[in-house]
Amino acid sequence: MTTTALELTSVTKTFGGLVSLDALSLSVNEREVLSVIGPNGAGKTTFFNIITGVYQPDSGDVLLYGTSITGMTPDRVARMGVARTFQNVRLFLNLTVRENITAAMYGRTKSNLLDTLFGTPRARRERRENEDRMLDALSFFGTRLQGYRLDQPAYSLSYANRRRLEIARAMATGARVLLLDEPAAGMNPAETHEITEIIGRLRSERDYTIVVIEHDMHVVEGVSDRVIALDHGVKIAEGSFDSLATDPSVIEAYLGRGSAAKK
């Protein structure tokens, strides 16, 4: 039996006269990898911003495991179990790798300032647990972000490592649903291949439910259980990668009217 992890019911979002999402309904099953594709301006990132609470929908509802998370601020959404990465990597650049990940555990720890000042058992226990969780999240990426790199500031990392760190940071929040905004953007073919594999392992080894926005069709083909195509805020197609790749409305959205016929 499959459980629905994330569900949008007829979500509409407009900016002034521009309709960014138009009555979008979709659901993501637990442990599913769903890809969202669409040309620039299709509303993909707005879709993420609606889920994480950056924007409030004009109408419609966002449900996480049946509970409405509409109207919650991003920090509460994250604590409810949805974490994201950003299209243009947004790490805490002057914090170390260790600090970047530990900072994201704010929502799952409880120490207050007095605990910190007096080093109470709670503060010490949480510190130990955070250390374990941090190493656990990083171990997912092999040895790349471990050892001496733990104390390196994030700005000194390579671009690909920054992207990996951002995923590790999202994992550290304790979320069960990960929203990855163009995880392969700006990566070389080898790194793109690795990201594809990482997304697969996030699901198979760590049981995450994953929504990916991606332009690289190799990645989309490699990771997706299901693909949704958006254009002008409307879901124009949904199904397996193969069915979408030949769908006339998708080709039209990307290449313009008449392109499908010529092909």
Next chain:
Amino acid sequence: MSEQDQVGRGIGTDDWVAQHEDRVGAPQTGMARLAQQWTRLPALARWGIPLVIFLSVPFIGSSDYILRIGVNLGLFVLLALGLNLVVGYSGLLDLGFVAFYGFGAYAYAMLSSEQFGVHLNSLVALVIVISTTASFGFILGLPSRRLTGDYLAIATLFFGQMFAVFVVSSDEFQLPGMSDTVDLTGGANGITQVDQISVLGFTFETNLSYYLLVVALVVFFTVATKRIHFSRHGLAWRSLGEDAVAAQHMTIPTVRLKLLAFTIGAGVAGLAGAIFASVQQGVYPSEFMLPLLITIYAALILGGLGSIPGILLGAFIMVVLPEVLRFPDYSNGIFLAVLVISVVATVKSWKVLVWAFGGMVVIGFLVNGVLLAMQVPYLAAKEWITGPLAPVLGSWVFMPENRVLFGNIAFVALVGLAAWMSIMSRRSRIIVLPLALWLAIWTWEVRLLLEPSVTRQLLIGALLIVLMASRPQGLLGKPRVEVL
């Protein structure tokens, strides 16, 4: 030894890798070597040595004057540590911060003086002062929910200025519905004869007792800040300062943390203010205005935002240096030392150094000779200089009788020359360097030394410019990096 050691730093091996594998070369200059030795000391020694020095100050024949500077320094450090939570960690530009210091001082004064005839128990008064100041911090933090950067700075600056105006003009405060005016703050005269803090029967009266109290508080807040730095809240504040949007997406309730930073920062400032009012047994409006705010910011930036030892060092420099510069003999020595050090630090070749300083000496004697031959009226050395530098400078610097006129001309010439040098080619800059050096010293001796209160500020300003140009991240700060 690996193969890479002999080849040097390999391609794709960054500074961090090199440092990890101890492949970064040994520091070349003496200062850097000293700094390296210092960082190798155990943490206990690095913190203990300064503490022992500060604790021993009162017992090695120091005067009340020195203790008083020590108290001011301690209060200043408290302010800087409080502001660091808001600015250094959370990245919120709070320009209303001194208002909390002033508010704490005034609140304490009102609760323990003849102003309203109230003489509360000091502990009760302190609790009230700290909690009300913290509440004001909370209120001032409210705009930070929406405002960031420049906009927050303007809003908080307004609050700071409002406090200053309120304090000066509230000696005739009219409550709504009452015909008589009330003297709330004593106006420009402030509130005098404030009770001194008295805890459990012990009254803080001497400068020594205040000094020790302040040292204890500084130790407490330094340890607290150090503990907070890597803690849950510290990390949350620092990530907030790095990228508030990303922080909020990573489970951090940004609004709550911003308000918490403002509240705690204000509470610390309130405590410092209350102690300040008690030390000098009075509060005066002029002490809580913009210059103090600028000095605190200067200390934070000079030391390195967010670095705890940096804050302490920055505060020390900003408080002690102006005091040292009160004495012309010292300021003369410091000026010359800064000049020589900055030239030596920026000029790398020995030949240029010899040319610069040799040329400078020659120009000095030449000018001396020419002006003497022209029979310009002058002052003998013993009439204008004392102290250890007298024999050196007395015969080299030509001191005209009309110091103001000559000094003003020299000053304008110096500024013009400096501006011109900044657009010269490297070669011609080296050629003019001896002249510029001589002119700088001459201007200093002839004109600036005449008015120490002005030169003091000029010298500190110049020092800050030189330091910031060479180390933008502050003395002990780590360079902050923005990746494009």
